[in-house]
Amino acid sequence: MSLLATTPFLPMKLEFLPRLPQMLVEVIFHRLGAPEWLVSIAGFIVAASTVVGVFMGGFALLSLVERKTLARIQNRIGPNRAGWFGILQPVADGIKMLTKEDIVPAKAEWLLHLAAPILIVIPSILALGVIPYGREWTPVPLELGLLFFFSVGALTELSVFMAGWASGSKFPMLGAMRAISQMVSYELPLIISALGVVMVSGTLSLPVIVDKQAGFHLGFIPAWNLFTPWGLVAGLVFYIAAIAEANRCPFDLPEGESEIVAGHMTEYSGFKYALFFMGEYLGLFAISGLGITLFLGGWQAPLPGLGFVPSWIWFFAKLAVVIMSFLWIRGTFPRVRIDQLMRFAWLCLIPMALLTLPAAAIWHFAGRGLLGWVTTVPLLLIPWVIITVIYNRRLSPSTRIYRFADS
Amino acid sequence: MSMEDQTSIKRLPPLSQWSLPGLGLLKGLVVTGKNMVQSFYREDRMTTVQYPEERAPISPNFRNFPFLVYDNDDSLAGLRCVACSICEKECPPQCIYIVLERDENGKSLKRPKIFDIDVSVCMNCGICAEVCPFDAIYMDGEYELSTDNRFEGLLFHRERLAKSAAYHAKLRPEQAAEVEARRKAEEEKKLAAQAAKEAKAKADKEAKDKAAAETEQKGESA
Amino acid sequence: MIPLLILSPLILLAALGAVWKARPVHAALLLALALALNAVLYLVIGADFIGLVQFMVYVGAVAVLIVFSLLITRPGDEAEEISRRPRSLLPGLVCTVPVLAVLICSISRVTTPSAGEAPAFSVEQLGKALFTTHAPAVVTVGVLLTAVMIGAALFARDPGKKPQTPSDP
Numbered sequence: 116m117s118l119l120a121t122t123p124f125l126p127m128k129l130e131f132l133p134r135l136p137q138m139l140v141e142v143i144f145h146r147l148g149a150p151e152w153l154v155s156i157a158g159f160i161v162a163a164s165t166v167v168g169v170f171m172g173g174f175a176l177l178s179l180v181e182r183k184t185l186a187r188i189q190n191r192i193g194p195n196r197a198g199w200f201g202i203l204q205p206v207a208d209g210i211k212m213l214t215k216e217d218i219v220p221a222k223a224e225w226l227l228h229l230a231a232p233i234l235i236v237i238p239s240i241l242a243l244g245v246i247p248y249g250r251e252w253t254p255v256p257l258e259l260g261l262l263f264f265f266s267v268g269a270l271t272e273l274s275v276f277m278a279g280w281a282s283g284s285k286f287p288m289l290g291a292m293r294a295i296s297q298m299v300s301y302e303l304p305l306i307i308s309a310l311g312v313v314m315v316s317g318t319l320s321l322p323v324i325v326d327k328q329a330g331f332h333l334g335f336i337p338a339w340n341l342f343t344p345w346g347l348v349a350g351l352v353f354y355i356a357a358i359a360e361a362n363r364c365p366f367d368l369p370e371g372e373s374e375i376v377a378g379h380m381t382e383y384s385g386f387k388y389a390l391f392f393m394g395e396y397l398g399l400f401a402i403s404g405l406g407i408t409l410f411l412g413g414w415q416a417p418l419p420g421l422g423f424v425p426s427w428i429w430f431f432a433k434l435a436v437v438i439m440s441f442l443w444i445r446g447t448f449p450r451v452r453i454d455q456l457m458r459f460a461w462l463c464l465i466p467m468a469l470l471t472l473p474a475a476a477i478w479h480f481a482g483r484g485l486l487g488w489v490t491t492v493p494l495l496l497i498p499w500v501i502i503t504v505i506y507n508r509r510l511s512p513s514t515r516i517y518r519f520a521d522s
Numbered sequence: 523m524s525m526e527d528q529t530s531i532k533r534l535p536p537l538s539q540w541s542l543p544g545l546g547l548l549k550g551l552v553v554t555g556k557n558m559v560q561s562f563y564r565e566d567r568m569t570t571v572q573y574p575e576e577r578a579p580i581s582p583n584f585r586n587f588p589f590l591v592y593d594n595d596d597s598l599a600g601l602r603c604v605a606c607s608i609c610e611k612e613c614p615p616q617c618i619y620i621v622l623e624r625d626e627n628g629k630s631l632k633r634p635k636i637f638d639i640d641v642s643v644c645m646n647c648g649i650c651a652e653v654c655p656f657d658a659i660y661m662d663g664e665y666e667l668s669t670d671n672r673f674e675g676l677l678f679h680r681e682r683l684a685k686s687a688a689y690h691a692k693l694r695p696e697q698a699a700e701v702e703a704r705r706k707a708e709e710e711k712k713l714a715a716q717a718a719k720e721a722k723a724k725a726d727k728e729a730k731d732k733a734a735a736e737t738e739q740k741g742e743s744a
Numbered sequence: 745m746i747p748l749l750i751l752s753p754l755i756l757l758a759a760l761g762a763v764w765k766a767r768p769v770h771a772a773l774l775l776a777l778a779l780a781l782n783a784v785l786y787l788v789i790g791a792d793f794i795g796l797v798q799f800m801v802y803v804g805a806v807a808v809l810i811v812f813s814l815l816i817t818r819p820g821d822e823a824e825e826i827s828r829r830p831r832s833l834l835p836g837l838v839c840t841v842p843v844l845a846v847l848i849c850s851i852s853r854v855t856t857p858s859a860g861e862a863p864a865f866s867v868e869q870l871g872k873a874l875f876t877t878h879a880p881a882v883v884t885v886g887v888l889l890t891a892v893m894i895g896a897a898l899f900a901r902d903p904g905k906k907p908q909t910p911s912d913p
Binding site: 227257258259262268272276280288291292295296317 | 769
Binding site: 187 | 543547550551553554555557558561562567568569570572
């Protein structure tokens with residue numbers, strides 16, 4: 116609190132805005148003379164509620180922004196009836212989801228059917244707790260933050276299986292099988308590309324990883340992990356694997372409507388369906404937040420003079436840019452097939468992700484400067500060329516021979 | 523045909539076909555990005571017609587249910603329909619019901635007392651319009667016909683069906699112009715024939731008078 | 745002590761259910777639950793790293809592997825049930841009683857450390873120990889896993905068909 120009082124410049128005071136609820140509650144409880152453990156518990160509850168509340172609001176906003184952006188890409192206006200420019204559309208969607216009849220098929224296991232959407236939302240919310248949103252504002256600053264993030268991600272796969280199997284019909288089973296194979300395949304490049312960052316930063320703690328990306332090269336290029344040779348490749352691999360982990364287009368085979376109805380979510384209706392979407396979008400926020408933390412410098416400002424803008428604004432600006440790029444990609448690319456998906460993960464992404472590990476080590480021991488760039492760029496570029504050439508060769512069709520058509 | 527003729531999977535594509543991997547993806551992103559940005563200020567990239575407030579123009583070839591044409595603003599006396607019942611007989615699903623109006627002596631007044639079309643039966647084929655000899659019935663283009671009464675609301679009576687010739691001209695300009703020209707030509711021909719007959723009758727009468735006058739004169743002189 | 749008292753019966757029940765349930769998928773999910781509760785136990789006693797890794801590896805990989813193989817090999821699971829009645833008790837007893845005896849003996853021989861500071865170690869120390877003192881074990885496990893992966897890939901590969909030459913008309 117004293118830090119708040121002594122910060123002179125108003126925009127810098129805005130830095131403390133996210134912590135305001137927690138600080139207020141703690142002050143109130145102190146004034147009421149509550150014991151220490153109660154104050155800290157109340158503080159935790161308020162901090163957790165703030166995070167969840169902000170991201171629920173973000174989820175609602177994102178569902179509207181996504182529909183309108185996709186609409187503009189597709190030559191049409193998005194929802195514009197529910198309020199001024201459709202701003203009340205998420206409210207309308209929420210009311211619809213809440214008032215729909217909850218249908219559980221007779222052949223379904225109702226306990227697992229009920230538990231699956233809940234268990235899909237829980238890891239996303241848990242994962243949101245370890246991401247540093249601002250200077251010294253991480254809801255739960257764990258020393259093993261990155262490991263925690265990936266561990267709770269493991270729960271998502273089991274819940275997808277539960278959703279698919281508990282529905283008791285063919286489409287969900289097929290969808291669950293595809294979804295699990297996709298998630299498992301793309302989890303490897305995700306984790307391996309994050310390992311390079313861990314190696315270079317020397318820690319698993321996310322706030323420390325952000326702190327190590329402070330500073331500027333040449334005066335104006337930020338020292339983010341994306342602007343290193345191995346970071347470029349690892350960041351790109353992480354980006355693609357994140358799209359696949361979140362089941363977004365072009366990797367949304369598990370929920371492709373024209374193919375398997377809604378995959379593992381077919382037999383769900385009403386609020387459980389809304390929970391699935393909430394889990395997907397919150398997971399998207401979580402993994403984008405992690406990507407920003409690992410590769411884009413978290414809450415660091417991009418240019419030297421802009422340090423006075425509150426750090427959480429930079430974080431959410433970067434989050435907005437990354438999510439808009441996800442929307443752009445969703446509106447552009449066709450869905451990949453399951454075999455193309457698998458081949459891409461195992462034959463292209465995993466080798467490139469594995470290569471970033473020695474590249475990061477070589478870059479670090481070559482002094483992190485020009486020599487580092489010169490030695491690691493060939494190490495990464497040549498295998499990439501080889502992989503893509505082989506990949507393209509296997510995929511390019513042979514010239515057709517028409518036996519009965521006249522030439 | 524041997525294997526070497528085709529570019530098999532085992533060989534690399536020719537150098538001219540090599541391209542940077544990912545370039546196609548970036549081109550695609552540029553296309554959609556352009557579409558998104560330009561949809562805010564260019565007409566051809568935002569083709570949505572916001573329905574209840576705006577309506578898309580309908581083509582002159584669109585036909586829906588029939589309507590009766592009247593001339594001269596009088597929706598009863600100007601009706602071109604003479605209740606000949608040809609359309610009633612030709613209608614394939616038999617959705618037209620006509621009752622001729624007769625005066626107290628039983629003489630037909632050449633207009634329909636009842637002219638009902640059941641649009642829940644009508645199949646929009648346009649045969650009634652094709653066979654009418656009096657240019658009295660044509661196909662309309664109105665499509666906002668929702669009603670909450672399945673039986674009464676979909677049985678159109680003569681008053682509902684009668685629309686002016688000016689409406690016909692606005693709906694189908696070419697067809698209405700052609701009908702108008704044809705009717706005017708027939709009218710003029712009729713008038714010309716009438717005038718010729720009158721002139722002939724007058725000339726005959728004059729000739730007859732003259733002949734009568736001459737015979738009288740001859741009779742007097744004899 | 746209290747967390748141990750709460751968690752142990754739950755773990756026991758889950759493990760018993762995993763062994764006794766007739767439907768394989770239920771058994772697999774109960775196994776995953778037992779492993780997850782184990783991870784919670786590790787977290788409660790302060791072994792953060794091991795707890796999280798237990799969750800990631802056992803629940804996230806092993807349980808998913810079991811479940812996935814169930815999905816692929818038995819899609820029509822609704823009607824099948826594993827018969828509950830064991831064919832004969834003797835082989836089971838021969839296998840389990842010695843294992844139980846060994847476990848009880850080894851657990852009873854563990855000396856609890858005196859009440860004092862729990863030894864705190866960091867991930868860095870763990871990594872250093874793993875890759876210097878225990879490096880041969882790590883390398884051996886790595887080679888073994890690579891061999892397993894190559895073997896699995898070889899098994900799963902379809903025998904390549906020769907591209908057919910079109911016959912001359």
